[in-house]
Amino acid sequence: MRARARHGGLWLWTAVVIAYMLVPIVVVVLYSFNSTRSLQTFGGFSTRWYEEFLADDELRASLWVSLKLAVLTVIGATVLGTLLAFGLVRYRGRFGGSANILMLLPMVTPEIILGVSLLLLFSQVLALDSGFTTLVIAHITFSLSFVTVIVRSRLVALGPDLEEAAQDLGATPLQALRLVVIPNLLPAIVGGMLLTFAISFDDFTVSFFNSGIGEQPLPVRIYTQIKFGISPAINAVGATLFAVTLLTLALALLVPRLLGRGGRGESSLGSIGDVV
Amino acid sequence: MRRQRFWGLFLLPGGIWLLVFFLLPMAVVFGVSVGTVDELGRPLEVFGVPPIVGAHWENWERVLDDDTILRPILRSFAYAGASTLLSLAIAYPVAYTIARYGGRWKALLLILVILPFWVNYLVRTYAWLVLLGDDGFVNGALDLAGLGPYQLTNRGLAVVMGLTYSFLPFMILPIYASIDRIDPRLIEAGKDLYGTAAATFRHVTLPLTQQGILAGCVLNFLPGFGDFITADLLGGPGVFMIGNVIQLQFLGEGEWPYGAVLTFMLIPLLMVVMVWYLRSSARAARQVGRA
Numbered sequence: 001m002r003a004r005a006r007h008g009g010l011w012l013w014t015a016v017v018i019a020y021m022l023v024p025i026v027v028v029v030l031y032s033f034n035s036t037r038s039l040q041t042f043g044g045f046s047t048r049w050y051e052e053f054l055a056d057d058e059l060r061a062s063l064w065v066s067l068k069l070a071v072l073t074v075i076g077a078t079v080l081g082t083l084l085a086f087g088l089v090r091y092r093g094r095f096g097g098s099a100n101i102l103m104l105l106p107m108v109t110p111e112i113i114l115g116v117s118l119l120l121l122f123s124q125v126l127a128l129d130s131g132f133t134t135l136v137i138a139h140i141t142f143s144l145s146f147v148t149v150i151v152r153s154r155l156v157a158l159g160p161d162l163e164e165a166a167q168d169l170g171a172t173p174l175q176a177l178r179l180v181v182i183p184n185l186l187p188a189i190v191g192g193m194l195l196t197f198a199i200s201f202d203d204f205t206v207s208f209f210n211s212g213i214g215e216q217p218l219p220v221r222i223y224t225q226i227k228f229g230i231s232p233a234i235n236a237v238g239a240t241l242f243a244v245t246l247l248t249l250a251l252a253l254l255v256p257r258l259l260g261r262g263g264r265g266e267s268s269l270g271s272i273g274d275v276v
Numbered sequence: 277m278r279r280q281r282f283w284g285l286f287l288l289p290g291g292i293w294l295l296v297f298f299l300l301p302m303a304v305v306f307g308v309s310v311g312t313v314d315e316l317g318r319p320l321e322v323f324g325v326p327p328i329v330g331a332h333w334e335n336w337e338r339v340l341d342d343d344t345i346l347r348p349i350l351r352s353f354a355y356a357g358a359s360t361l362l363s364l365a366i367a368y369p370v371a372y373t374i375a376r377y378g379g380r381w382k383a384l385l386l387i388l389v390i391l392p393f394w395v396n397y398l399v400r401t402y403a404w405l406v407l408l409g410d411d412g413f414v415n416g417a418l419d420l421a422g423l424g425p426y427q428l429t430n431r432g433l434a435v436v437m438g439l440t441y442s443f444l445p446f447m448i449l450p451i452y453a454s455i456d457r458i459d460p461r462l463i464e465a466g467k468d469l470y471g472t473a474a475a476t477f478r479h480v481t482l483p484l485t486q487q488g489i490l491a492g493c494v495l496n497f498l499p500g501f502g503d504f505i506t507a508d509l510l511g512g513p514g515v516f517m518i519g520n521v522i523q524l525q526f527l528g529e530g531e532w533p534y535g536a537v538l539t540f541m542l543i544p545l546l547m548v549v550m551v552w553y554l555r556s557s558a559r560a561a562r563q564v565g566r567a
Binding site: 010011013014017018020021024027031041079080084086088091092093096099102103105108109110112116117118119120137138144148198202204205208209219234235237238241245246249 | 291293301304307369370372373377385396398399400404413416444494502503509519
């Protein structure tokens with residue numbers, strides 16, 4: 001009986017903490033549909049703040065920049081990250097350890113250091129003005145490690161057996177790679193792509209240091225607007241960002257399951273655990 | 277041997293990318309920190325050319341002489357440290373409950389806990405502004421009760437709370453993972469050996485979750501220390517952290533070399549924490565492997 005009461009306390013605490021974690025989200029989504037300006041009372045359902053968001057040229061342009069940026073980042077990070085995963089798993093030479101550390105460091109480096117150091121590289125060494133190009137390079141830099149970690153864990157789990165079997169049955173090494181290994185890695189690669197999309201689409205700090213005045217991704221634009229004062233339209237932008245991210249993550253959970261040839265639906269969310 | 281060289285080639289594109297766009301920029305930060313500036317505070321010479329002969333250390337001297345920079349640095353330590361401890365205290369029971377008693381609700385509870393992480397970081401902090409602001413939700417509720425309005429933002433406490441909130445999922449997840457891995461029989465064995473619940477927790481559960489606690493603390497402290505958005509939006513100039521000072525140097529009306537000095541000072545500080553963490557988790561992995 002006492003044990004049950006103690007669990008009751010734990011559950012109560014858990015419920016309170018989860019509520020605390022969800023309240024800000026609920027508030028933003030709820031008030032994005034508020035018919036009045038107020039942030040204290042709910043005047044009724046309306047989509048006027050979404051209309052205001054889409055009627056705003058700057059915000060619409062920024063949404064477009066964010067989407068283009070995320071797509072290019074996904075392409076670059078997936079190619080570089082997947083190759084790196086192969087190298088890290090299969091190369092047994094003396095640069096393997098250093099390459100591994102070099103790959104892990106960007107994931108734990110505070111974003112402000114990444115942002116500032118890239119800004120200085122672009123402006124002082126490469127003579128590149130902040131703009132869309134610098135954003136793409138910066139985003140690929142901080143996201144390629146995530147692809148590597150996810151693909152690598154799948155590659156390790158896969159083991160060499162299947163590939164060796166294919167070669168025993170007469171496949172060339174390249175055929176074995178193309179017909180056996182790559183299809184088996186596909187769930188992890190797609191999971192990595194979707195995670196990269198979400199991370200890039202959501203990034204603020206690195207973008208903040210590396211976007212010019214012209215092409216600003218949505219989070220950077222929101223910052224400027226918040227600085228001008230709170231407007232309910234920002235709730236609508238925030239809710240939209242959240243919806244896009246959730247959709248991407250839902251896909252990250254589902255797509256590998258649909259593609260999962262023997263993948264047992266191992267998804268990128270499981271691999272996020274590896275990343276952490 | 278030829279195979280080795282073949283797979284080594286796969287390291288090149290990503291490896292070179294990270295060398296050029298991750299490691300080299302760190303060196304450039306140092307280069308700019310010893311460079312000179314024009315009237316606008318922008319660096320004049322790349323790497324202070326001629327680099328070694330004419331290195332300008334006055335930027336560094338300025339930082340070391342300047343007492344005003346000490347406060348934001350101390351605040352970063354204090355706020356990031358306090359929010360990490362607070363986060364640990366909040367997260368441990370939650371992770372424990374989900375891992376040990378979650379049953380078939382485990383997946384759902386985990387999703388709920390991770391959800392805030394996927395709300396844009398800026399929007400998350402902004403939401404607290406909406407809640408705690410002078411004419412925000414909380415003051416509205418207090419007003420109905422005939423209280424307030426209170427000034428809830430613009431103070432250190434608001435910054436600590438914002439940081440705690442932002443990184444809480446990073447505390448819950450690794451601790452959850454480490455508790456989930458514990459064989460329940462170990463905990464039962466503790467009780468069979470007449471350990472009280474508290475003793476079993478202290479001698480069995482806690483040591484086994486050390487790695488998760490460590491990971492959670494690092495994942496809270498590092499981003500918290502470099503953070504500037506929370507203090508910018510929920511705090512104000514009175515409670516600025518080192519990240520705010522750096523941001524102002526580059527995107528405000530500051531001086532780039534001065535900002536470069538501050539950024540470069542952060543690198544070794546944070547590297548120590550990171551390397552220590554990577555090594556201790558590698559050691560833990562080896563111990564698990566041996567057992």
